[in-house]
Amino acid sequence: MAGRGKWKQCCSKGLSQRLEKEDRISQLPDPLICQILSHLPPNENVKTSVLSSRWTSLWLWVPRLELAWWHFDNFNAFKSFGDKFFDSNRSSCIEKLKLAVKENRDYVDDDASYLKSWIDAAVKRKIQHLDVWCSMDEMMPLRLYNCETLVSLKLCDVTLDDVDSFSLPFLKSMQLKFIWYRKEATFERLVSSCPVLEKLKIVDRCRFGNGKVFQVLSRSLKKLIILIGKKDPKLRSFLQDSGTRFVIDAPRLRFLRVDDKLSESFIINDMDFNAKVDISLPFGLDVFDEASISSRRSSIRSFLPGISKVEEMTICRHTFKVHMTNSTFESLLYK
Missing domain, CATH: 3.80.10 (Leucine-rich repeat, LRR (right-handed beta-alpha superhelix))
Structure with missing residues (x-):
């Protein structure tokens, strides 16, 4: 009996060693795993959290994210994911972010303030490439107008408030589509505040107050x-x-x-x-x-x-x- 128990123990140990060798991805450093996860849809990223205790929060640190409402079954799941990812206490850098937000008709009082907080968080975390599509003409947060890390910016169906000054010192590429400008001077200030801007695309329904x-x-x-x-x-x-x-x-x-x-x-x-x-x-x-x-x-x-x-x-x-x-x-x- 003792011999049989020892044999089972050896088999179990051997199987464990083989599984450990087969799980090569878990042997990679966290930053590299996060780079891999950034190529998955966000709802698939979350599923990796059940793999082990080490994977529980790795999805929250991906440097690139495409967060769109159609990736989720309902609005609550979409917003919950965003609130966790853009937690104000997190400090990891975000290299590239694409946000697609649709009006939530189930919540009459919803003012999409969460979108402002998400973009604020992205700016704080040194966003370089930002792409925002919003079906509600939502006002962009003031912090975005003075982002010192942005290299490319795409905005669609949003409102730009009138401010005294913009400062986008590293912005090289900008696309503006279906934009509402509160004042005529807003557009002029935005473009002239980009000292290294090389490419500008303006598409449809650009409106002034x-x-x-x-x-x-x-x-x-x-x-x-x-x-x-x-x-x-x-x-x-x-x-x-x-x-x-x-x-x-x-x-x-x-x-x-x-x-x-x-x-x-x-x-x-x-x-x-x-x-x-x-x-x-x-x-x-x-x-x-x-x-x-x-x-x-x-x-x-x-x-x-x-x-x-x-x-x-x-x-x-x-x-x-x-x-x-x-x-x-x-x-x-x-x-």
Whole structure:
């Protein structure tokens, strides 16, 4: 009997040793495991906490996270995960964060204040790449406007409050989509506060609480993409009534793409000869007869000199028609 017990003990020990050897991933250092976990959906990350006592909280320290409401069965599970991950007592750095938040119709009193606290926590933890999509036009926290670690920023369906100053010293890439700006100056301050900004993309429904002029003022910007008014009838009505205008002053700009169906005026300070432009700009017109085009004559005159020196130019047929009709009209007018 003693021999049989000893034999079982040896077998158990051997099995334990084999299992220990097979579980190679648990032998890795915590930072490396966290890097691996960051490639999993958040709800899968949580499941790893039951593997052993060591794994209980590893999911809370991942440096990259894509947290979207559709990853969870219900709103409570989504919010609970976020509250734990963004606990104010945690100090580990967050390299990359993508947040997708949908309005919670089950909670009438829910003001999405949790989103502000999550972004606040990310800024405190030295976020470098931030991507926020929110279906509620939620106001962004003030701390975000002075984040000294951000390298790239994507915002969609959010509101930017008017502040005296922004400070984003390392931001190189920014995308703004469906944004509500409390004041006209908010957009201008945001762009001009990024001393190393190289790429800016502006997409649809960019709205001001008041004001009509988007000013892109940047000494570092190299690539600018503006896409406005493709499939948004409400936006079309809003912008056509407001007479929205763009003014671009970016001396280092090397690539410009404009597909703007709504803006009535577009002024570009001289682009360099080695720049490339791709323009679809009907100056807010739906009808391209002589009477309509003549109403935009001053806007066309102001626009053309800014792109006259560029090396490579692509122009859509509507923009070309506007230009040619205006040129023909003016040549007849001054003969």
